[in-house]
Amino acid sequence: MVASEEKHRFRSHKNTSIVKFAGVILTLLTISLVFFKDKFNFEASTEIHQDTDTSFLDKVQDFNILGKDKCPLSVPLTPTFEKYDLNNIFGNETFIDLAAEKLSGAIKINTSIGDKPPSPKENIDYWAPFFEFHEYLEQAFPLVHEKLVLEKVNEVGLLYKWEGSNPDLKPMLFMAHQDVVPVNEKTLDQWKYPAFSGYYDKEEQMIWGRGSLDCKNLLIAELHTLEVLLEQGFVPKRTILLSLGFDEESSGVHGASSLSKHLLNTLGPDSIYSVIDEGAGFSKITDKFFIAYPILNEKGRVDVKITVDGHGGHSSNPPLSGHTNIGILAKIISLMEDTGFENQYSEQNSLWQFLECIAKYDDELDPKFREVILKRDVSSYYKEKLLKTLSSLMEFKDLIKTSQAFDIVSGGVKANALPEDAYAVVNHRIDFGSSVKEVLERDLEMAKVIAKTYEYGLAMEDKVIIPETANGMIKVEQFGDAVEPAPISPQNDVYDIFKKTIYNTFVNGVMKDNKDDEITFVVSPNSVTLNTDTQYYWNLTSNIYRFQFLEFNTKVIKSLHSVNEAIGSQHHASTIGFLYDYVLNVNEYHS
Ligand SMILES: [Zn+2]
Numbered sequence: 072m073v074a075s076e077e078k079h080r081f082r083s084h085k086n087t088s089i090v091k092f093a094g095v096i097l098t099l100l101t102i103s104l105v106f107f108k109d110k111f112n113f114e115a116s117t118e119i120h121q122d123t124d125t126s127f128l129d130k131v132q133d134f135n136i137l138g139k140d141k142c143p144l145s146v147p148l149t150p151t152f153e154k155y156d157l158n159n160i161f162g163n164e165t166f167i168d169l170a171a172e173k174l175s176g177a178i179k180i181n182t183s184i185g186d187k188p189p190s191p192k193e194n195i196d197y198w199a200p201f202f203e204f205h206e207y208l209e210q211a212f213p214l215v216h217e218k219l220v221l222e223k224v225n226e227v228g229l230l231y232k233w234e235g236s237n238p239d240l241k242p243m244l245f246m247a248h249q250d251v252v253p254v255n256e257k258t259l260d261q262w263k264y265p266a267f268s269g270y271y272d273k274e275e276q277m278i279w280g281r282g283s284l285d286c287k288n289l290l291i292a293e294l295h296t297l298e299v300l301l302e303q304g305f306v307p308k309r310t311i312l313l314s315l316g317f318d319e320e321s322s323g324v325h326g327a328s329s330l331s332k333h334l335l336n337t338l339g340p341d342s343i344y345s346v347i348d349e350g351a352g353f354s355k356i357t358d359k360f361f362i363a364y365p366i367l368n369e370k371g372r373v374d375v376k377i378t379v380d381g382h383g384g385h386s387s388n389p390p391l392s393g394h395t396n397i398g399i400l401a402k403i404i405s406l407m408e409d410t411g412f413e414n415q416y417s418e419q420n421s422l423w424q425f426l427e428c429i430a431k432y433d434d435e436l437d438p439k440f441r442e443v444i445l446k447r448d449v450s451s452y453y454k455e456k457l458l459k460t461l462s463s464l465m466e467f468k469d470l471i472k473t474s475q476a477f478d479i480v481s482g483g484v485k486a487n488a489l490p491e492d493a494y495a496v497v498n499h500r501i502d503f504g505s506s507v508k509e510v511l512e513r514d515l516e517m518a519k520v521i522a523k524t525y526e527y528g529l530a531m532e533d534k535v536i537i538p539e540t541a542n543g544m545i546k547v548e549q550f551g552d553a554v555e556p557a558p559i560s561p562q563n564d565v566y567d568i569f570k571k572t573i574y575n576t577f578v579n580g581v582m583k584d585n586k587d588d589e590i591t592f593v594v595s596p597n598s599v600t601l602n603t604d605t606q607y608y609w610n611l612t613s614n615i616y617r618f619q620f621l622e623f624n625t626k627v628i629k630s631l632h633s634v635n636e637a638i639g640s641q642h643h644a645s646t647i648g649f650l651y652d653y654v655l656n657v658n659e660y661h662s
Contacts, residue, residue, distance in 0.1 A: 137445040142428035142593055147578045148571035150655035154303040160648040161580045161641075170295055170647060171271045171278050171640040173211050177287045178269030178280035180204045183253040188318055190325045191226035201227045201317055204249055212294045214301040225329035231313035233297060240662055242310035242338070244611070245650070246348035246604055247290035248319035248326065251282035252632050261634045276640045283638040285631055286349040288646060289619045290315060296650040308662040309344060311654065319604045322552070327604035334611055343612040344657065345565050347650075348605045350617025351597060353577070354624065359589050360432055363573050364597035365618035367421050367560040370473075371501030372602060373553035375514050376494055377403055379482075379527070381543025383491040390489075392525055396543065397482045399525055400493040403545070404477055407497070407517045412473040414458040416447075417504030419559050421596035422470050423447075426457075428595040469600045473502040473510055492543075496550050500600050507553045515547045554606050558613060562596070565614045565661070570594045572656045576620055576649040620649030 149155075159166055182200050189197050208229075209216045220232040229249070235242070254266040264270035264279040271278050282288075293313055300307075314334065316326030334343070353363035379396040389395060394402065429436060430444040443460065446453040461467040475497050482493025499510050515531050522529040528539035530546050560566065573594050582590065605615050621627075621642050630636040 137449075138427065138431040141445075142424065142431045142595060144591070144593060145571055145574050147575035148568065148656050148660065149575050149579060150652060150659055152303075152305065152655050152659070154305070155655065156303075157576070157580050157648055157652065158583065160299070160644055160651060161583055167276075167640050167644045168271075168273070170292075170644050171276075173295060174278050174283065174288055174291045174638070174643055175269035175271045175280075176207055176211060177204070177291050178278070178282050179267060180207055181267045181281075182250050182317075183281065184250045184318055184321055185253065186321055188321055188325070195226065198227050198317070201249060205229065208294065211291075212298045215294055215297050218301055219297070222333075224333045225325055227317040228326050228330045228333075229313070229315040230330060230333065231294075231297075231315075233307060233311040235307040235310040235658075235662075237308045237662065238310075240309040241342055241344040241612075242312045243344045243654070243657055244312045244314055244334075244346045244608075245293045246314050246316070246327075246346060246608075247286050247293055248316045248323075248349070248604055249287075249290065250317050250320050250326075251285065251287065252320050254281055255634075258634045263635055263637075266634075266636075271640070277637045278640060278643065279635070279637045281636055283636050284621075284627060285636070286619070288621070288638050288643050289349050292619075292643065292646040292650055296647050296654065299647070299651060300654060305655070307654070308658050312343075316604045322602070323604045323607060324552070327607045331607035331611065334608075338611070340610045341612060343608075343614075344661075345569065345614040345616065346605060346608050346612055347616050347618060347653070348603050349619055350603065351599065352619055352621035352623045353573075353592075355622065356429070356433060357435075359587075359591060361577065361590070361592045362425075362428055362432075363577070363592070363594045363618075363620075364425055365569070365573075365594070365616045366599050367562075367596040367616065368419060368503055368598060369557040369602050369606065369617070370469075370503065370598075370600055371505070371507060371554045371556040373499050373501060373507045373510055374496055374550040375499065375511060376496050376546075376548050376550040377514070377518060378492060378494040378546040378548075379403075379543065380492045380546060381527070382489070384489045386487045386489050390542070392542075394525060395493075396490045397493045399521060399527065399545070400480070400482065400495055402521045402525070403518050404480075404495055404497075406520060407475060407514065408477070410517065412475065412502070412513070414462050414472045415502050415504055416454055416458060416471070417502060419503040419556070420470065421559065421598045422467075425595045425597040428593050432591055432593060469500060470598050471502070473505055474500045474600070501556050503556045503559075503598065505556065507549070507555055511547070511549060518545050518547050521545065554602060557606065557615070558609060560596075560615050561613055563614070566616075568656055568661055569614075569616055569653065572653045573618075573620065573649065575656070576645065576652050580648045580652075581622075581645060620646050 180200055180203050182204055191198050215231065218233070222230040224230050259266065266281045269278065269280045297311065314330045316323050316330055318324065318326045350366040351364045353361055355361050377400065379400045381396045426444045430441045443453050443457045447457045458471055461471050477495050477497045479496035483490035497514070501507065501510055511531070519529055519536065522537055522545045525542065526540050527542050528535065528544040529537040530544060532548050574592065577592050603617055605617060608615060
């Protein structure tokens with residue numbers, strides 16, 4: 072048990088620590104800021120600032136003043152549960168091995184799914200490996216299956232309920248998905264250990280295989296946490312729910328969608344205390360500086376289909392304009408790609424908070440970069456400069472604007488026949504401050520330019536904008552489902568408990584044997600370009616945290632959805648440590 076003087080010790084040495092940082096930043100699915108810094112140096116040295124408000128800005132040169140209220144440190148919140156024992160999770164090899172074995176067993180069952188899996192009602196056989204997976208869970212977590220109520224939603228979805236003693240409290244909800252992405256046959260020989268071996272290398276302390284990071288690790292950690300709490304005789308005041316989807320890798324249309332509907336029907340809107348699902352973790356920037364970065368919002372997404380519907384004919388006599396319908400489609404694609412989307416400074420983007428933390432605590436960060444981050448609020452010059460720098464970097468460019476990627480194109484049937492029609496589908500990930508409507512309208516504008524230039528009609532969905540011409544018609548329409556950018560989770564009292572719990576797991580778990588006073592740890596929200604199953608849960612709570620307590624390093628990031636996916640057994644245990652702390656803290660301090 073960690074007493075309160077322990078907390079104070081950490082806080083006070085935080086206050087006196089001299090922070091020294093350099094180096095590498097990992098955001099979720101991004102690589103390194105070494106590259107970022109180099110690039111920035113290059114950019115900064117090739118451009119001289121000629122801004123007219125220099126005199127004003129010179130007055131605020133002091134970065135300490137600019138960064139004063141940014142990225143405040145916090146204090147660890149330690150549970151006082153009588154059986155509380157974080158050391159058993161972090162320092163006990165037997166426990167770590169046991170946790171690794173449980174994860175290993177889960178990886179061995181191949182629950183990979185394709186792009187458009189059938190619904191369980193349509194084809195239950197498709198989901199057979201998932202039923203085997205359910206049996207495995209039953210055997211691996213006997214107490215959970217004895218004490219909790221388990222409901223199967225849409226046949227394959229799992230909803231566990233641990234009834235709390237106080238029915239007036241909103242339940243806390245944990246999520247994860249049972250499915251994994253398939254393994255590319257061509258890469259099978261590149262795996263160090265077979266992809267579905269779940270091989271646990273005790274020497275190296277690594278568990279290998281598909282799903283070890285995305286995200287059977289989280290699913291197993293959640294169940295294991297509840298198993299530990301049950302073993303310790305813990306009685307929750309607040310009901311604990313576990314909602315495990317089965318097709319996250321194909322947008323959750325059968326799994327998370329039906330699980331969330333079921334929860335909404337039985338509990339009603341805004342009925343959940345908080346949701347934790349897969350997301351980012353924490354990273355070591357230098358030996359002295361660590362940052363955890365839960366994801367508090369997600370970009371939206373929409374696919375748009377653009378069809379050029381005209382006339383065919385013999386290809387020996389092509390159109391007067393010189394462009395077939397395929398050519399016209401190519402013009403639209405080309406215009407859209409050349410134009411791109413503008414960089415946006417959306418207030419809703421958590422990336423700014425993340426960068427502020429880096430600017431404040433990384434003393435070795437290029438001063439020019441620090442300047443751009445910290446002064447962006449006082450001068451539009453710096454705001455532009457920051458956007459420009461980020462937009463030139465592969466890892467950041469899509470966090471500051473709507474993206475577009477043409478992923479499907481089709482047209483023509485025969486080499487000597489003019490194509491009657493042609494279509495393309497473009498995938499957009501929508502910027503935090505934008506909307507599905509705005510993106511559709513922009514694509515329509517692009518198509519309009521080509522329609523006018525080459526004399527085609529134009530329609531958006533069923534609405535005719537330019538009547539059909541002798542050449543034909545260009546149609547712009549939404550293709551499949553769309554998702555608006557997620558509402559940003561508020562940094563309220565619920566977030567405060569969550570954040571202080573992260574501090575606790577770090578200080579009293581990860582760093583329990585490290586007495587280095589100079590280490591600084593911060594928690595900052597960040598953004599991602601991807602979507603998770605949480606897109607279906609917005610009506611249940613605004614407190615959605617996409618976070619797994621796990622160290623994200625280059626190795627981890629490279630292996631996501633790729634070859635040699637593997638997780639350190641210590642890292643897996645740390646995820647359990649955090650969930651254990653969080654359940655206890657929420658029950659103690661917020662119940
Ligand atoms: Zn995932």
